[in-house]
Amino acid sequence: MLSLGVGLxxxxxxxxxxxxxxxxxxxxxxxxxxxxxxxxxxLSQITGESGDQIVRTTSIGYVLALPSEAIDxxxxxxxxxxxxxxxxxxxxxxxxxxxxALRMWRGPALLDVVGGPRCRGGATSLDERRLAAREDxxxxxxxxxxxxxxxxxxxQLVTEHPEREKFSEQLMLALYRSGRQAEAVDTFHYARRWxxxxxxxxxxxxxxxxxxxxxxxxxxxx
Numbered sequence: 405m406l407s408l409g410v411g412l413x414x415x416x417x418x419x420x421x422x423x424x425x426x427x428x429x430x431x432x433x434x435x436x437x438x439x440x441x442x443x444x445x446x447l448s449q450i451t452g453e454s455g456d457q458i459v460r461t462t463s464i465g466y467v468l469a470l471p472s473e474a475i476d477x478x479x480x481x482x483x484x485x486x487x488x489x490x491x492x493x494x495x496x497x498x499x500x501x502x503x504x505a506l507r508m509w510r511g512p513a514l515l516d517v518v519g520g521p522r523c524r525g526g527a528t529s530l531d532e533r534r535l536a537a538r539e540d541x542x543x544x545x546x547x548x549x550x551x552x553x554x555x556x557x558x559x560q561l562v563t564e565h566p567e568r569e570k571f572s573e574q575l576m577l578a579l580y581r582s583g584r585q586a587e588a589v590d591t592f593h594y595a596r597r598w599x600x601x602x603x604x605x606x607x608x609x610x611x612x613x614x615x616x617x618x619x620x621x622x623x624x625x626x
Contacts, residue, residue: 405519406459406468407475408526415465422520440466477530480508484537491540495547502541509534539570551578562591566598569611576611580618580625588618 405414405422416433424432444455451458460469472478487501513530517523538561545554558575565571572595579588592607592615599605607615617625 405522406466407477408523410468410470410472410475410478413462413465413467417465418522419465422522425520476508477513480505480530481533483508484533484540487537487544488540491544491547495544498544499541499548502537502544505537506534506541535565535568539568539574542571542574546574546577546581551581554578555582562595566595567603569595569599569608573611573614576614576618577625585618589615592618 405419416436419436420427420432424435427435440459444459446455447453447458448455458469460467468475472482483501483505487498487505490498490501512527513534514523514527517527519527542554542558545551555575555578558571558578561568561571562575572591576588576591579585579591592611595611596607599607606612614625
């Protein structure tokens with residue numbers, strides 16, 4: 405809870421509601437204070453600094469008083485954002501930054517946390533940003549002519565995340581540029597059938613336009 409909003413105060417009530425939603429308020433508050441004491445002691449052992457200065461008491465609760473780069477999730481978000489901004493102007497640099505950001509991951513976000521709705525929401529947000537970073541990384545690679553390199557990765561991503569049409573678009577483009585037009589068309593029809601069967605939706609504009617450009621050998625795709 406504290407690290408998801410590093411530098412921002414988290415109220416006592418928010419922490420209690422997140423961690424012990426079914427407990428009596430008095431007991432939960434006492435338990436929270438005991439956990440804060442243990443947390444400060446542990447952080448002091450790790451850093452050699454005063455735990456009271458790392459987890460500070462505010463008028464409404466507690467704040468993690470650390471620079472954002474001390475938190476791995478924040479380092480990922482910052483690096484991924486830098487990479488995403490560079491995709492259109494410097495795809496080589498963008499690929500380097502996005503690759504660095506994605507290598508920070510060791511599994512799903514907050515995998516070892518059994519939290520309430522705020523932690524679950526934070527985990528969902530981080531996992532979503534991770535997928536967006538993978539989309540941007542592939543876009544950067546496609547911009548540098550590495551379409552053959554990304555085909556196998558994209559096939560896996562399309563299988564794992566068929567609801568994300570961007571991955572299907574990227575796979576179609578990579579296949580088409582690799583001289584595999586029939587497979588690119590098959591990818592579109594796979595996405596179309598999945599969207600119709602599972603969600604009752606038609607392909608989005610981007611996917612549909614790319615399909616027609618492939619059929620027409622649009623020079624823009626080169």
